[in-house]
Amino acid sequence: SAKATGGSRHCFYSPAMKEDAQLKLMLRRDLQKAIEQDQLFLMFQPKVQCVGGALKVVGVEALVRWQHPQKGLVSPAEFIPAAEENGQIADIDRWVMAQVLNQLGQWYRRHEEATLPVSVNVSASLFSLDGFVEGMAELLSRTAVPAWLIELEVTEHVAMENYRHTLETMKKLKEMGVGLAIDDFGTGHSNLAYLRDFPVDVLKIDIAFVKDVHADSKKQALVRAMISMARSLSLKVIAEGVETEAERAFLESVECTRYQGYLFYRPMLTKDIDKLFAAGEEYTGRVN
Ligand code: C2E
Numbered sequence: 001s002a003k004a005t006g007g008s009r010h011c012f013y014s015p016a017m018k019e020d021a022q023l024k025l026m027l028r029r030d031l032q033k034a035i036e037q038d039q040l041f042l043m044f045q046p047k048v049q050c051v052g053g054a055l056k057v058v059g060v061e062a063l064v065r066w067q068h069p070q071k072g073l074v075s076p077a078e079f080i081p082a083a084e085e086n087g088q089i090a091d092i093d094r095w096v097m098a099q100v101l102n103q104l105g106q107w108y109r110r111h112e113e114a115t116l117p118v119s120v121n122v123s124a125s126l127f128s129l130d131g132f133v134e135g136m137a138e139l140l141s142r143t144a145v146p147a148w149l150i151e152l153e154v155t156e157h158v159a160m161e162n163y164r165h166t167l168e169t170m171k172k173l174k175e176m177g178v179g180l181a182i183d184d185f186g187t188g189h190s191n192l193a194y195l196r197d198f199p200v201d202v203l204k205i206d207i208a209f210v211k212d213v214h215a216d217s218k219k220q221a222l223v224r225a226m227i228s229m230a231r232s233l234s235l236k237v238i239a240e241g242v243e244t245e246a247e248r249a250f251l252e253s254v255e256c257t258r259y260q261g262y263l264f265y266r267p268m269l270t271k272d273i274d275k276l277f278a279a280g281e282e283y284t285g286r287v288n
């Protein structure tokens, strides 16, 4: 067990890493190898919508995983923040984007209209890179993937880092037909005026507001406010990290009918998403 080996559970590089220069160096070297030697892979977590008591999958989110040769599976919660700090995140995100588009190309040729949109998390370093939009356009055309099958998830933090550049980039992406979502919504301490300017389609309510929302009147007030604001701006809302039926029922009672969370699906392997697309409309669950 982790205790027997003296380590904390599945935590190889942090939090000690924040101070430890040697650990930082080790991670940087290991991540470089990970990118070069195909140790990264993707999982996909479905998003569902509840319509008339029936659940329908409406899209999937690509989530990167690292199969470390010695350490096993390393969580992105551990290596993404480190990679953001040391600048390797752009390489990782570029790899993810290329991988997703190749995969989408295959799915689209195989399943055509039954293929659902894939969202990709994009870091500030990639999003703010000159030529990011051109790169996206190039990838889309090379893989013959229609732009509406891609949605980019950016956090408020990413969006606010360079307001003008974000605005321009988002407008171009929107023109191309690429979907845009604000991830971890509500955690960014931002001036919400940005929502008026940025052409985003979706707000993803952060798990922090969803966890036990049915039993917490303050969270309920915040979730209600987010939903009514989204509605008045004609944005879609999806709740992240829905784990229990009680949470889902509260969300439905305030007319949030799109969910992502372990209650419905965990992140899944590519081959299982392939089955999901192959089953098309038949691949639905039922609540109540
Ligand atoms: P995120 O984009 O907000 O993704 C949601 C995270 O919540 C995922 O963790 C997902 O597995 C987890 N999750 C989903 N449903 C539930 C639930 O019901 N309960 C709980 N407790 N968690 C749930 P994951 O895959 O570990 O990713 C963590 C974060 O790492 C992501 O948060 C995202 O910020 C970042 N990340 C993942 N893949 C990429 C990537 O390719 N590029 C970049 N830049 N960041 C990524």
Ligand code: MG
Residues within 6 Å of the ligand: 061, 121, 153, 183
């Ligand atoms: Mg996300």
Ligand code: MG
Residues within 6 Å of the ligand: 183, 184, 204, 206, 207, 240
């Ligand atoms: Mg999130």
Ligand code: MG
Residues within 6 Å of the ligand: 184
């Ligand atoms: Mg998050």
